[in-house]
Amino acid sequence: MPTVLQFRRGTTSQNNAFTGAIGEITYDTTTDVLRIHDGSTAGGFAMVSASSTATLTNKTLTSPQITTSIIPSSADGATIGSASAEFSDLFLADGSTIQFGNDQEVKLTHVADTGLTLKHTATADDKPVSLTLQTGETDIALNDVLGKIDFQAPDEGTGTDAILVAAGIEAVSEGDFSGSNNATKLSFKTAASEAAAEKMKLSSTGVLTLNGGSGAIVIPDAGTIGSASDTNAIGISSGGVVSITATTANTSATDGALTVGGGLGVAADASIGDDLRLISDAAVLSFGADSEITVTHDADVGLKFKHSATADDKPIVLTLQTGETDMAANDVIGAIRFQAPDEGTGTDAILTAAAIEAVAEGDFSSSSNATKISFKCGNSEAASEKAKIVGSTGKFHATPDSILLIKNSSGSTLKTVNGHAAI
Numbered sequence: 001m002p003t004v005l006q007f008r009r010g011t012t013s014q015n016n017a018f019t020g021a022i023g024e025i026t027y028d029t030t031t032d033v034l035r036i037h038d039g040s041t042a043g044g045f046a047m048v049s050a051s052s053t054a055t056l057t058n059k060t061l062t063s064p065q066i067t068t069s070i071i072p073s074s075a076d077g078a079t080i081g082s083a084s085a086e087f088s089d090l091f092l093a094d095g096s097t098i099q100f101g102n103d104q105e106v107k108l109t110h111v112a113d114t115g116l117t118l119k120h121t122a123t124a125d126d127k128p129v130s131l132t133l134q135t136g137e138t139d140i141a142l143n144d145v146l147g148k149i150d151f152q153a154p155d156e157g158t159g160t161d162a163i164l165v166a167a168g169i170e171a172v173s174e175g176d177f178s179g180s181n182n183a184t185k186l187s188f189k190t191a192a193s194e195a196a197a198e199k200m201k202l203s204s205t206g207v208l209t210l211n212g213g214s215g216a217i218v219i220p221d222a223g224t225i226g227s228a229s230d231t232n233a234i235g236i237s238s239g240g241v242v243s244i245t246a247t248t249a250n251t252s253a254t255d256g257a258l259t260v261g262g263g264l265g266v267a268a269d270a271s272i273g274d275d276l277r278l279i280s281d282a283a284v285l286s287f288g289a290d291s292e293i294t295v296t297h298d299a300d301v302g303l304k305f306k307h308s309a310t311a312d313d314k315p316i317v318l319t320l321q322t323g324e325t326d327m328a329a330n331d332v333i334g335a336i337r338f339q340a341p342d343e344g345t346g347t348d349a350i351l352t353a354a355a356i357e358a359v360a361e362g363d364f365s366s367s368s369n370a371t372k373i374s375f376k377c378g379n380s381e382a383a384s385e386k387a388k389i390v391g392s393t394g395k396f397h398a399t400p401d402s403i404l405l406i407k408n409s410s411g412s413t414l415k416t417v418n419g420h421a422a423i
Contacts (some may be wrong), residue, residue, distance in 0.1 A: 016043040075102065140177035147171050148186065164195040164340050253279060327364035333371060334358050352384040361392055
């Protein structure tokens, strides 16, 4: 039989009380573990067995191979590293997770070849995931950055501008923080050929300011802009046509679908689908690049047409034109009509009571534009012709049932001419 080598042996408590010589080995019969002694340390130093679950204190492990898990002795009972002995890199596999909380309800998951997903795993209502960026600063002053997110391509091969921060979002204080103030703006930064600089900001009062060169806001074709109560108040078509969908009727300068406090400038034509109101007394419509022709409201009376130029021979001219391309006999070229449409008795009272018309006397041609001026008056009828000036002869005619009275300056009748007369 082979020679048997035996060491000193005893229970764990006996080993703990024994101080062996330098290099002496003892055997723990309770744990089946060898102990190495240094001649001065009671109990010596226990070795680790293949099946040992003993606690290791201040032991150095070089590249240990762990096949299952590293588990603390109790929940929230251990740390990985310390404030003065930090780990270096942490390597996790595809799809790996970091889970937070006793219920592991907040989970950070690796999405292979893409990035990370932060999720609140609770399925109950109103359980969003929240990511809070906090500063440890104890005295926040004007323009201090509370937190930021930067976007960068630091490995871009061309270098220089290419590797600078290309965009960012920052929360920046708008003043000194105090017990009654935490005014903060959100600053949105983008880059062109620079480190990202602020191009847009949202102030603590909700004012959105564009700082970029163009200052443009672009929305999708057929997109809308609105308020919380009317989300599609303003629509913009793919052709850039702006429509206002509000149905509030306009009754003054401060209500209706569109109010412009500083005045309204229109570079091209303006088309108005319903009424146009000039609601101040003495309101003026001006025409021309120099605004030399004006139509002015004469309060409680009517309108005044004026040529504002003071030079000689500058009368006001009002021309009535027809767009007709083939003038025939008896076609009306233009007319001025007089009416009382709101007369309460109605019937004949609200018909056209008088009129002056320019009427073609025949077909117009390159050598003819013969026109009469027709004077119409009503009696118990819509106004009908009572007299006319014939353009082709230049004579004044009264209709058969009319009488022409010629009076002097004092009003006395000098001559009476019955109908059918021409002078």
